[in-house]
Amino acid sequence: MGNTFYRLAVGAISLVTAAGMAHAQTSASQNDNGGEPAVPATKQLKAVVVTAQRREEEAQKIGIALSVLQGKELKDHNVQKVNDLQNATPSLEVEPAFGGGQPEFRLRGVGFSDYASNNSSPVGVSVDGVAYAFPIQTQGQLFDLARVEVLRGPQGTLYGRNTTGGAINFITNAPTKNLHAGVTASYGKYGELSTEAFVSGSLSSTVRGRLSVANDQGGAWQYNRVTDQSLGTKRQYALRGQLDWDASSILNFHLNVHGARDKSDEQGLYLFAPFATAGGAGPTVPADTSSRATGWGFRPQFLQLIGQSADAKPHRDNSSGGVDVTANLDLDSVALTSITAWNRMLRRELSDWDATQYAESDEYFHSNIDVFSQELRLSSQDQGPWNWVTGLYYSHDTLDERFYSDFTNVLGGIARTSYRQTDDTVGLFGQASYQFNEQWKLTLGAREEHESRDLINLSTAFLTPVYTPFITNQNRSQVTNEPSGKAELDFQQNADTLYYGSISRGVKSGGFTAYNTTNPAQLAAFKPEVLNAYELGFKSDLSSSLRLNGSIFHYDYRNQQVLSTVYDPVSGGPIGRITNAPKSKIDGAELEALWRPLDNLEITQYLGYKKGKYLKFDTVDAQASIAAGHEVTKNFAGQPLSFPKLSYGGSVAYTWPLGSYQLRAETNYSYHDTYTATPLIFTPTYDIASYWLANANLTFKPAAGPWSVSLWGRNIFNRHYDLTRNFFINAQVAAAGEPVTYGVSFSYAY
DSSP: OHHHHHHHHHHHHHHHHHHOOOOOOBOOOOOTTSSOOOOOSSSOOBOOEEOTTSSOEEGGGSOSOEEEEEHHHHHHTTOOSGGGGGGTSTTEEEEEGGGSSOEEEEETTEEOOOOSSSSOOSEEEEETTEEOSSGGGGOSOOOSEEEEEEEESOBOSSSSSOBSSEEEEEEEOOOOSSOEEEEEEEEEGGGEEEEEEEEEEESSSSEEEEEEEEEEEEOOOEEETTTOOEEOOEEEEEEEEEEEEEOSSSEEEEEEEEEEEEOOBOOOOEESSOEESGGGTSOEEOOOSSTTEEOOOOOHHHHHHHTOOTTOOSEEOEEEEEEEEEEEEEETTEEEEEEEEEEEEEEEEEEETTOSSSSSSEEEEEEEEEEEEEEEEEEEOOSSSEEEEEEEEEEEEEEEEEEEEEOHHHHSSEEEEEEEEEEEEEEEEEEEEEEOSSSEEEEEEEEEEEEEEEEEEEEEEEOSSSOEEEEEEEEEEEEEEEEEEEEEEEEEEETTEEEEEEEEEEEEOOBOOOSOOSOGGGGOOBOOEEEEEEEEEEEEEOSSSEEEEEEEEEEEEEEEEEEEEEEETTTTEEEEEEEEEEEEEEEEEEEEEEEEEETTEEEEEEEEEEEEEEEEOEEEOHHHHHHHTSOOEEEOTTOBOSSOSEEEEEEEEEEEEETTEEEEEEEEEEEEOOBOOOTTTOOGGGOBOOEEEEEEEEEEEETTOSEEEEEEEESTTOOOOEEEEEEETTEEEEEEOOOOEEEEEEEEEO
């Protein structure tokens, strides 16, 4: 399969070369109303303007593997949170750890498995240029968005935070000069009700404002296998206020204030195998025959200890908020940009990881996150051959966390782990491009970063039946000083065909494994990981109606951060520990196409393939350790890395003119390859089978009117699929994807 895909990629490059000069493309900008772009009336492709390189550019003119989804496309693909992007872009997976709020991002196979809150992600996520320090911060609602840009490959020479896998940048709709407002309401199966609204316009000759709100309710698609009680109700609220102020002809300020509350039910897990409780000494719970089934039950003593009501079921009570100020100073030949941001999140999350009424693994996370960041950036504005950006980034992150685990029915008590973690990061970055002539351009970038990360007073103890400390006031420190950079050569064959080659180096900081533990070895800091990436790609408009982009890449991975285990004498089995694989590699390729063969017909396609393996790695073999009753190590060199190899998807949309009205039918689909579980910890029982997903939308609206009404369906073939599979103590559990849902939505904007 891999060789076939590479031949396909090489064939595509040959096709692009043979195509020659295509029609010049025209540029297009976002509507002034900050809303959705109009349905194209002709086959003519239009340029997509992005800010991936910190300035407005056409996506087809920059040598980066980049996917862009506009606001309308995000809604069509049912992208309600960042996790849903895996159904709309190539080579991206987002796995919810134990089905909960902690996401595990993977882009081109570069990922990080960790259900704790305290470590950074190799895939950076930002909103309007403000980066989120912790993955748990990314789980809010997505609303009133202009577009999202997904950048594949190491990033760091243009961004505040360094990443090895890539970056996901969300760009919100900005305040407008003219008065605009809109509202969208959607009602669907299981009583799901979602509403969004915005109002935008000038407050004075120099001040513009925008207020956006979102509210999601209902949608309980799961049920308790014992009591038939429903689970999955959403109770989410979000608000964003923005102000643009032209303080003078050369100075502009942008203020963004945002807040959100999530009091939704937690997703329940289902048992994919029979569960013998109490280590086999208690009742056996049969495997679930429906992925909608789940189970939970919390002991009164546990609920009282964590301050929850007696009738509590798995749920979240999270709140987040923040403020950021962006200042732009135009100094003719250069521009100075300052981004000052503060974000806070309070996480209160109650989960049942054994998915039964028994207390074998009931979890409660109580986390406080504070992040302050400051970025200063200076960039050129001349139209000459030189184009450069340089910047200084600082952030101070604080996490106070304690989490409780009720193991009473299997280990005899309630455990608590508590700690504080602080991170201080200073990064100096820059990138410069030189245009030799109309065809050749060279880009060089570099970054030097210093990060100090401290784990403070980590303690693990059983609180019941009697207080029993295991690890007390443990402190660890980890410092990252690693350079990174990029070299890229672009060849613009003609106005519509670009070839590029790049070598880049990305760094992800080290950190700590912050789980329940009785073994101090689990707390050893893991090292920073370094990724050396080699990439060749092309971007081409083969005609005025056909666009084709592709890339091939090779990743040389050093000290890859991997979830392994250590043996725990208390539980009598392995427990998670993040460690480093000295050497591994990933190879892959991608193709993306946009085709408008007829007026009002649009077809998109993407295809991604990747494979990887460990080249040098000795670590604990979890399954062998369980069988032996003590820690057993193994050489995993030659073993494959754990991620789906193939991703495929696309969409088809057609619009029928009906006099002064129009009817638009759209369907989008995605294929996710088999996700083979890591052999370090799991057996093939935990592999996630491949699956297809399909959504559909039918929209009726006036050709030039302010309203629209849509019928929509998600997972329209009711495909059963799993998002993750795992075990905790003895329970074998999975988080299922949502079944078929359908509904109607109405939008009005002026």
